[in-house]
Amino acid sequence: MxxxxxxxxxxxxxxxxxxxxxxxxxxxxxxxxxxxxxVSSFQANLEQYTGAKHVIPVGNGTDALQIxxxxxxxxxxxxxxxxxxTFIATAEVVALLGLTPVVVDVDWDTMNISVEAVKKAITKKxxxxxxxxxxxxxxxxxxxxxxxxxxxxxxxxxACQAIGSVYRFADGTEKQAGTMGEIGCTSFFPSKNLGxxxxxxxxxxxxxELAAKMRAIANHGMVVRYYHDTVGVNSRLDSIQAAVLxxxxxxxxxxxxxxxxxxxxxxxxxxxxxxxxxxxRSEKSSHVFHxxxxxxxxxxxxxxxEALAEAGVPAMIYYPVPLHMQKAYQxxxxxVGDFPVAERxxxxxxxxxxxxxLDEEQLKYIVEAIGExx
Ligand SMILES: *Cc1c(COP(=O)(O)O)cnc(C)c1O
Numbered sequence: 001m002x003x004x005x006x007x008x009x010x011x012x013x014x015x016x017x018x019x020x021x022x023x024x025x026x027x028x029x030x031x032x033x034x035x036x037x038x039v040s041s042f043q044a045n046l047e048q049y050t051g052a053k054h055v056i057p058v059g060n061g062t063d064a065l066q067i068x069x070x071x072x073x074x075x076x077x078x079x080x081x082x083x084x085x086t087f088i089a090t091a092e093v094v095a096l097l098g099l100t101p102v103v104v105d106v107d108w109d110t111m112n113i114s115v116e117a118v119k120k121a122i123t124k125k126x127x128x129x130x131x132x133x134x135x136x137x138x139x140x141x142x143x144x145x146x147x148x149x150x151x152x153x154x155x156x157x158x159a160c161q162a163i164g165s166v167y168r169f170a171d172g173t174e175k176q177a178g179t180m181g182e183i184g185c186t187s188f189f190p191s192k193n194l195g196x197x198x199x200x201x202x203x204x205x206x207x208x209e210l211a212a213k214m215r216a217i218a219n220h221g222m223v224v225r226y227y228h229d230t231v232g233v234n235s236r237l238d239s240i241q242a243a244v245l246x247x248x249x250x251x252x253x254x255x256x257x258x259x260x261x262x263x264x265x266x267x268x269x270x271x272x273x274x275x276x277x278x279x280x281r282s283e284k285s286s287h288v289f290h291x292x293x294x295x296x297x298x299x300x301x302x303x304x305x306e307a308l309a310e311a312g313v314p315a316m317i318y319y320p321v322p323l324h325m326q327k328a329y330q331x332x333x334x335x336v337g338d339f340p341v342a343e344r345x346x347x348x349x350x351x352x353x354x355x356x357x358l359d360e361e362q363l364k365y366i367v368e369a370i371g372e373x374x
């Protein structure tokens with residue numbers, strides 16, 4: 001059996017090596033390393049794939065979130081609501097810009113931001129909501145968009161884990177993760193569902209004005225060369241990364257299907273297990289399984305993880321500490337116990353190997369390794 005990894009990017013590369021190598025070589029031959037043809041080609045193809053009117057390629061997903069917040073013209077003291085159970089980047093950029101992160105609890109089943117908690121957290125200072133489509137499944141956008149509309153708030157979707165996930169509205173309209181709020185952000189970090197070979201990210205919007213503003217911010221606040229109308233940053237997607245992504249985008253649907261197939265295998269194996277809750281599926285969103293995350297019930301999760309590692313099965317804890325309990329984000333407004341669902345999840349989640357190259361022999365081995373230890 002092939003060694004089991006959380007993510008197997010080597011094998012994935014071997015399967016598309018010719019196209020990748022050709023794409024990278026073409027960039028080197030052209031010497032257009034920044035803002036080259038590879039970037040505009042990928043941008044156009046991603047616009048077509050997602051249905052977003054504008055795709056703005058940037059340096060990484062964290063920058064995407066930061067540029068999005070900068071473009072909305074928020075001022076220090078403005079409040080931005082975000083879930084406490086997520087990767088740190090979401091709150092980090094809010095804090096960096098001097099805005100006030102307001103964290104809220106998540107739902108036990110979907111692990112996504114709780115709509116009820118968002119409603120309760122809104123104040124006169126609230127300006128934006130940043131829902132995270134955690135692990136590859138969209139948060140309840142229809143409800144969140146209704147709240148945002150009623151209170152005149154922006155929505156910036158953190159779709160860093162959810163590219164390709166499709167959300168269905170009550171009227172049957174379907175939209176992709178990242179294309180529903182005013183702005184959507186995604187990451188091409190290597191292990192993400194659409195990953196490049198270094199750092200990369202993109203911003204989505206359907207708003208022409210915001211798009212122009214964000215393009216300028218990502219490029220030193222510059223539209224006309226050496227004339228700076230706003231304070232910006234330097235955050236661009238390299239041409240070499242764009243060339244890699246352009247090849248991999250053609251395989252994205254196939255990659256999603258491979259992840260979903262592995263997830264179905266796990267689902268069936270663990271169905272109705274007394275100590276295992278498999279990822280709950282939202283009726284409104286497809287799940288692209290950036291992570292396949294179990295909730296363990298009455299199990300010593302950390303001991304289980306160690307035992308699995310000894311058996312050659314890697315497993316990860318996303319995320320062990322909610323934002324409100326992180327040292328850098330200590331805040332008199334929040335105490336341990338304030339967000340019981342997130343705290344409970346942090347203590348019981350376990351993410352299993354999930355990638356596009358998992359074969360049945362490996363899946364069987366993983367499932368048996370877990371079963372034997374329960
Ligand atoms: C990966 C990720 C980010 C940040 O993306 P980078 O490209 O690593 O900067 C932000 N939010 C979430 C939820 C992520 O998973």
